[in-house]
Amino acid sequence: MTNTPTDVAPRWLDEEERRAWLGLMGVMRRLEHALDTQLRDEGLTHFEYGVMAALSESPQRELRMSALAAYAEGSLSRLSQVVARLERKGYAHRRPDPADGRYTLATLTDEGYEKIVSAAPGHVAEVRRLVFDPLTKAQVKQLSHIGRRILHAIDPDHSDGDRG
């Protein structure tokens, strides 16, 4: 069925790799969508949830925008837009860092904290249902390793304590 013709093929994907690739792509596309759908009732996107969750776990529920962008795996530009949205919703607040005016500190408001606390159980339950329940403990461990290796290939200096 396959054997797509090309003139200058590097190493093509073999059957097993193809299966893995389809699986990975499917998960990437469908999981994100499923999580967004679950959070839709809460009026949050999955990315917004991630941002608020990161803030909620930080000291003073506060982080510099650049640090927050790294946690949330998004560009600074995207984060800026999203935090502006969260501010409009009353969930977050921004202020210049008193220690250095070039930095901006994003803070989770009390309302934002309540929001994330009430949304978290449902969200975690969905994550568990879709990702962890179907996997064995060994597979979860494998997934950690696999994820770390791919991330390292994408960005070698992504703060890793990588060991073999």
Place this chain on the structure above:
Amino acid sequence: MTNTPTDVAPRWLDEEERRAWLGLMGVMRRLEHALDTQLRDEGLTHFEYGVMAALSESPQRELRMSALAAYAEGSLSRLSQVVARLERKGYAHRRPDPADGRYTLATLTDEGYEKIVSAAPGHVAEVRRLVFDPLTKAQVKQLSHIGRRILHAIDPDHSDGDRG
């Protein structure tokens, strides 16, 4: 059918699950971005590439829109917009199915075929570099299994060809 938004706190994620989750999220966000970046030189998005690749491997390089949407893991609405874009670029063509006017057949033009053939080697090389080179053969196999299980949890009737 609404998900219970709050209620009881379910089982939280343990350390290993947390690591796996961060890995998976990181891969989802960064890999898609990396692939889009690689294909940017070709003037294609990763999703467009997937659509064209699916067509190129089909008989007559032609598929019904709904079938194509399933292959590409996207909504029919999204696909419709994307194929319109590909049509504007001269890479694809649409026509009503002569056998039943409710269906639409999307076809890859010769120009589109040339495009995908010239873009494929670079793209596959990048996929290999980011995903398969860093993994052992055993991990690739694990990834197939893990992906299949998660996909099954997201959508139980998604063509289940599980053989081991």
Place this chain on the structure above:
DNA sequence: CCTCTTCACTTGAAGCTTGAAGTCATTGCG
């Protein structure tokens, strides 16, 4: 001081995606 450069962040415009509503062909039923 004043200006130049760097750095962290924000804004603007364009493009992509989404869910809802709309279109159009075929089928079912009287």
Place this chain on the structure above:
DNA sequence: CGCAATGACTTCAAGCTTCAAGTGAAGAGG
């Protein structure tokens, strides 16, 4: 045949993301 129902796609308006350009704070050099 007429007319509603179904199904497959398309379009629309709104929202989100992106890259590039812009803003403003801190420090360096004169």
